[in-house]
Amino acid sequence: MNNAKTTTAVKKSNSKSAPKRKRIASLDKRKARAGWFFVLPFAVGFIAIYLPIIWDSIWLSFNHFKTNRGGGGFTLTFVGWENYRNALFVDPNFVRTLVSGIQQLIFDIPAIVIFSLFVAVLLNQKMLGRAAFRAIFFIPVILSTGLIESIDARNTMLSYMGDEMGGIESGSGQNAAAQIVSALDVERLFANMKVGTEIVDYVVSAINSIYDIVNRSGVQMLIFLAGLQSISPAIYESCQIEGATAWETFWKITFPMISPMILVNAVYTIIDSFTTEANVVMSYIQNEVYTQANGQVISAAMSWMYFLLVIIILAVFAAIASAFVFYQRRDH
Amino acid sequence: MNTQKLNTSPRIKRETKNKIRVEFERTPFLERMKARFGTTYFAQRVVWYVFRFVLLLGISYVILFPFFAKISGSFMSPNDFVDVTVRLIPKYPTFDIYRAIFVEQQYMKAFMNTALLSVSTALIQTFICSVVGYGFAKFKFKGNTLLFLAVVLTMIIPHGTLQFALFMKFRYFDVFGLMRLISGQTLTLTNTFWPLILMSLFGLAFKNGLYIFMMRQFYRGVPDELEESAYVDGSGVFRTFIQIILPLSVPMMITIFLFSFSWQWTDDFYTTLFFTTTRTVLMPTIVGIPNSLQTNYAGQNLYYAAINSTCGLMIIAPLIIVYLFCQKFLVQGIERSGIIG
Numbered sequence: 001m002n003n004a005k006t007t008t009a010v011k012k013s014n015s016k017s018a019p020k021r022k023r024i025a026s027l028d029k030r031k032a033r034a035g036w037f038f039v040l041p042f043a044v045g046f047i048a049i050y051l052p053i054i055w056d057s058i059w060l061s062f063n064h065f066k067t068n069r070g071g072g073g074f075t076l077t078f079v080g081w082e083n084y085r086n087a088l089f090v091d092p093n094f095v096r097t098l099v100s101g102i103q104q105l106i107f108d109i110p111a112i113v114i115f116s117l118f119v120a121v122l123l124n125q126k127m128l129g130r131a132a133f134r135a136i137f138f139i140p141v142i143l144s145t146g147l148i149e150s151i152d153a154r155n156t157m158l159s160y161m162g163d164e165m166g167g168i169e170s171g172s173g174q175n176a177a178a179q180i181v182s183a184l185d186v187e188r189l190f191a192n193m194k195v196g197t198e199i200v201d202y203v204v205s206a207i208n209s210i211y212d213i214v215n216r217s218g219v220q221m222l223i224f225l226a227g228l229q230s231i232s233p234a235i236y237e238s239c240q241i242e243g244a245t246a247w248e249t250f251w252k253i254t255f256p257m258i259s260p261m262i263l264v265n266a267v268y269t270i271i272d273s274f275t276t277e278a279n280v281v282m283s284y285i286q287n288e289v290y291t292q293a294n295g296q297v298i299s300a301a302m303s304w305m306y307f308l309l310v311i312i313i314l315a316v317f318a319a320i321a322s323a324f325v326f327y328q329r330r331d332h
Numbered sequence: 333m334n335t336q337k338l339n340t341s342p343r344i345k346r347e348t349k350n351k352i353r354v355e356f357e358r359t360p361f362l363e364r365m366k367a368r369f370g371t372t373y374f375a376q377r378v379v380w381y382v383f384r385f386v387l388l389l390g391i392s393y394v395i396l397f398p399f400f401a402k403i404s405g406s407f408m409s410p411n412d413f414v415d416v417t418v419r420l421i422p423k424y425p426t427f428d429i430y431r432a433i434f435v436e437q438q439y440m441k442a443f444m445n446t447a448l449l450s451v452s453t454a455l456i457q458t459f460i461c462s463v464v465g466y467g468f469a470k471f472k473f474k475g476n477t478l479l480f481l482a483v484v485l486t487m488i489i490p491h492g493t494l495q496f497a498l499f500m501k502f503r504y505f506d507v508f509g510l511m512r513l514i515s516g517q518t519l520t521l522t523n524t525f526w527p528l529i530l531m532s533l534f535g536l537a538f539k540n541g542l543y544i545f546m547m548r549q550f551y552r553g554v555p556d557e558l559e560e561s562a563y564v565d566g567s568g569v570f571r572t573f574i575q576i577i578l579p580l581s582v583p584m585m586i587t588i589f590l591f592s593f594s595w596q597w598t599d600d601f602y603t604t605l606f607f608t609t610t611r612t613v614l615m616p617t618i619v620g621i622p623n624s625l626q627t628n629y630a631g632q633n634l635y636y637a638a639i640n641s642t643c644g645l646m647i648i649a650p651l652i653i654v655y656l657f658c659q660k661f662l663v664q665g666i667e668r669s670g671i672i673g
Contacts, residue, residue: 031472035467038471039468042536046479048508048534049501050482053501056500136392147599148644
């Protein structure tokens, strides 16, 4: 009632002195304007720089590229799908690399997610030297990226020499891992358990690449830790009172509560694996730029195909996973 | 049996007016210890404790071992690499490798340049990402969700996919053809710090989408009442942000600064992409075999690998120091940001 009155009053006064009156925007509108101002740097950059770059990248992948001799600059000639056809049917290695890259991706996701969940559960318990362990497990995120990773990747030729050096001098630490768990022992163990050879192969290769997996699960581990700490201790307490074992508590409480984090981490792992030096497809594509004639545009075509494939995998995975993810209903 | 003993009620004696003395029979020491340590529950706990500790120690070893190996290798001379008895401790220790990298590979120059680049881009990125993150967290405006989708897009499209287009963009820099209109030609920004600084200014640099996301999640956790009370007191939106919100988010900003600083420090994708000549000495340029250490000796491969690893060690040496002091911020930062929310 009151509201209605005031609005009519405002309308009247508006209609009387509409041209003279200076309009003051409502608080919401002013706040919206301020909000735009805050995100302005990103918005400008996105429209002025990022979108053109994406457009260029797609456009280039349909063109033939040639730098002009002497005068500088470059010429582009439109060739349609030729670059894509070249990459798929002419290049002998691309499809093979692509398939193995996708295989590696599918292999890496469960390994990294399971490992980081396991470590996060361990590090969430109270124990001696917890802070120190956390610090150590996070080292690779900071220190084993980019340049260091590529140096180590180049050093893998040393694993051949590893025998005579006892694995000491290999910067990659693969021999160190091999010394901890012999793949043969694992194989024997699983052979006794009569499970399929696929699982045996998976576990053995996971153990062999433990260094790689440990190196790439730092952030995921922290995300899991944060998720674990957000679970109310009261739930665990009541479980204990009801007499549930640790195993049951994990599967009935921790796992459902952490399942959104599993989805987040899987997505993060997929995206993150794009940028690592260990990614076969990306390093193949980057080599292409510098080695092949016309490599720049072919590499653009290749990486867009790879990107699309990974996005499809991501979408399928997210669609399947979101059916199983348990969301605790919250007030906010 | 035990219950019988416990059931004997304690005797209470009055000593003085305000003091009483309670006497009861305690269970014997041995039995108490037995009840505490002799159970299967305790045995399980001990086994689990030891198992957990050994496991964590083992994984820590896997992480730390390469560093130890690199450090020990960096002090070795070529003689050590052909000597079978030498494992981790060199027999003929030298500082040759360090000296060569310092003098011939211009380590100090690379250090200064990279420090300048990393600090400036990290500062810009930290500020821009917190501003943008704040905008996304606290304001509702038209195109809010669409723009945030754009942030997610920058997060998921790897820069490796765009690398050639990125290079072309900054080699022939132009915004909507305006440059060409004004000066008749495009700008060449490669081989300068400008590409990286520009990308940081617009929140488009490496992993900036992630930083914006983290800041947004952090600001969402900041209660709205804080700003509302500031508005009531007559402070504007921007003043509130600078005087109240920014000081509040310093720990989170330190986290993001450290991330962007250290990832820029060890970056070799952007530096090799944008710096085509070696005139600007940056960290990637110092990786290589110094001339004075060239050898055709038997242990050549191992020796060269050790030299490369030493380069890596020297590159991350400043980061190790930073990490030792600031790992608290890094480890807590992601937890605090509440990516979970």
